[in-house]
Amino acid sequence: MDLRFEERQEKLRETMRKFVEQEIPREYARELDEKDEFPHHLIRKLVDYDLARINIPREYGGHGGDILDLMIIFEEIAKRFPTLCWSFGNILLYGNEIIGVNGNTEQKEKYLPRLAKGEIKFSFGLTEPDAGSDAASIRTRAVFEDGHYVINGNKMFITGAGVTEYTITFARTAESKYNGITSFIVDTSLEGYSAKQLEKIGHRGSNTCEVTYENVRVTPGDILGGQEGLNKGWWQEMKLLNQERLVLSSCALGIAQAAFDDALVYARAKLGRTQDKGVAQMIQHQLADMASSVEAIRYLIYAAAWKETKGMQPVMETSISKYFSAETAKKVVTQGLDILGADAALMEHDMQRYLRDIMIYSIGGGTSEIQKNIVAKTLNL
Numbered sequence: 332m333d334l335r336f337e338e339r340q341e342k343l344r345e346t347m348r349k350f351v352e353q354e355i356p357r358e359y360a361r362e363l364d365e366k367d368e369f370p371h372h373l374i375r376k377l378v379d380y381d382l383a384r385i386n387i388p389r390e391y392g393g394h395g396g397d398i399l400d401l402m403i404i405f406e407e408i409a410k411r412f413p414t415l416c417w418s419f420g421n422i423l424l425y426g427n428e429i430i431g432v433n434g435n436t437e438q439k440e441k442y443l444p445r446l447a448k449g450e451i452k453f454s455f456g457l458t459e460p461d462a463g464s465d466a467a468s469i470r471t472r473a474v475f476e477d478g479h480y481v482i483n484g485n486k487m488f489i490t491g492a493g494v495t496e497y498t499i500t501f502a503r504t505a506e507s508k509y510n511g512i513t514s515f516i517v518d519t520s521l522e523g524y525s526a527k528q529l530e531k532i533g534h535r536g537s538n539t540c541e542v543t544y545e546n547v548r549v550t551p552g553d554i555l556g557g558q559e560g561l562n563k564g565w566w567q568e569m570k571l572l573n574q575e576r577l578v579l580s581s582c583a584l585g586i587a588q589a590a591f592d593d594a595l596v597y598a599r600a601k602l603g604r605t606q607d608k609g610v611a612q613m614i615q616h617q618l619a620d621m622a623s624s625v626e627a628i629r630y631l632i633y634a635a636a637w638k639e640t641k642g643m644q645p646v647m648e649t650s651i652s653k654y655f656s657a658e659t660a661k662k663v664v665t666q667g668l669d670i671l672g673a674d675a676a677l678m679e680h681d682m683q684r685y686l687r688d689i690m691i692y693s694i695g696g697g698t699s700e701i702q703k704n705i706v707a708k709t710l711n712l
């Protein structure tokens with residue numbers, strides 16, 4: 332048994348740590364959170380570090396990286412500014428991963444080189460006002476007319492939909508619940524597409540939007556995967572779930588680690604001042620508990636990721652990772668708040684932002700209850 336990362340992965344982590352220290356000083360992260368603006372500038376920097384091609388297959392000019400690479404990148408960024416993970420996800424996940432896994436050759440040749448250069452970004456439009464956890468009940472429709480598919484409907488909570496050049500849009504093309512959904516690559520400059528940014532408590536700056544499609548006309552060539560992808564959208568999405576859960580788990584880990592690190596610095600100073608042995612032990616135990624939780628998340632999620640890289644299809648493990656990391660990181664952050672006491676209420680401490688950011692991990696990418704449903708199902712319950 333060998334639980335070490337490979338040298339290549341350690342180097343990537345080192346690069347990411349440098350990137351975060353150089354490009355995202357704490358003050359800058361606070362400013363971006365306050366302004367609630369999409370971090371275009373930081374995306375540009377990530378592209379300059381040659382990270383946008385990390386998970387593009389080598390035959391399309393990429394580095395051929397895997398889920399472990401993505402998790403290392405996301406964990407390190409999330410320690411400082413998790414919003415950037417999601418924004419970079421508009422290239423790495425919703426662009427590279429979706430096109431790489433489900434696109435046809437023509438689509439890969441068209442989009443992957445431009446994604447690698449940061450020229451384009453993608454969003455992922457599945458959720459609707461009345462279709463969240465039960466995503467297959469979407470009502471957005473694409474009707475074939477005069478050689479085009481005409482899309483009408485509304486999407487909700489779509490990350491980056493107001494700033495991305497393309498959006499993967501799930502629309503109903505037949506009546507069957509699971510076998511009647513098609514994903515289209517929609518150019519967001521097309522007439523009839525509009526996105527309105529929603530103001531939210533956490534992950535501010537990730538440009539979460541309500542989206543409207545009013546007679547948006549796309550061609551059959553815009554079906555993800557080409558004509559063969561017609562009515563296959565649901566199954567294309569299923570192929571991406573393990574990766575999505577793992578990447579979100581690594582963001583939750585990054586936030587938990589940051590909360591622990593800040594609490595540790597604060598506690599050391601406080602322990603130096605307090606004479607009260609009871610208070611001192613309470614703080615020590617709280618930190619020991621937090622350290623245990625962070626360690627547990629780390630081993631759990633990277634073990635699941637390792638299984639994914641070995642093609643073991645770890646559905647139960649990725650669901651456990653997503654559920655456990657979101658809920659445990661939330662607990663770690665609330666313990667961090669306890670350690671800071673009244674100071675936790677001050678905006679000058681990042682702990683309040685960690686709380687605002689971590690809350691969303693129990694919801695986005697499949698709620699904790701849905702993850703538990705999946706685990707129960709794999710246990711034949």
Ligand SMILES: Cc1cc2nc3c(=O)[nH]c(=O)nc-3n(C[C@H](O)[C@H](O)[C@H](O)COP(=O)(O)OP(=O)(O)OC[C@H]3O[C@@H](n4cnc5c(N)ncnc54)[C@H](O)[C@@H]3O)c2cc1C
Nearest residue numbers: 455456457458463464488489490694695696697698700701
């Ligand atoms: C910040 C943010 C960004 C997002 N980005 C995107 C994006 O880019 N693209 C996209 O398509 N979507 C995105 N989403 C949507 C996200 O995937 C959905 O919010 C999520 O799937 C839950 O759907 P819902 O909010 O409608 O909740 P609901 O499905 O209405 O659930 C409400 C509650 O009921 C529970 N519940 C529902 N069904 C069950 C069940 N069968 N068993 C047990 N409990 C259940 C849930 O766990 C939850 O607690 C984003 C959401 C957020 C908050």
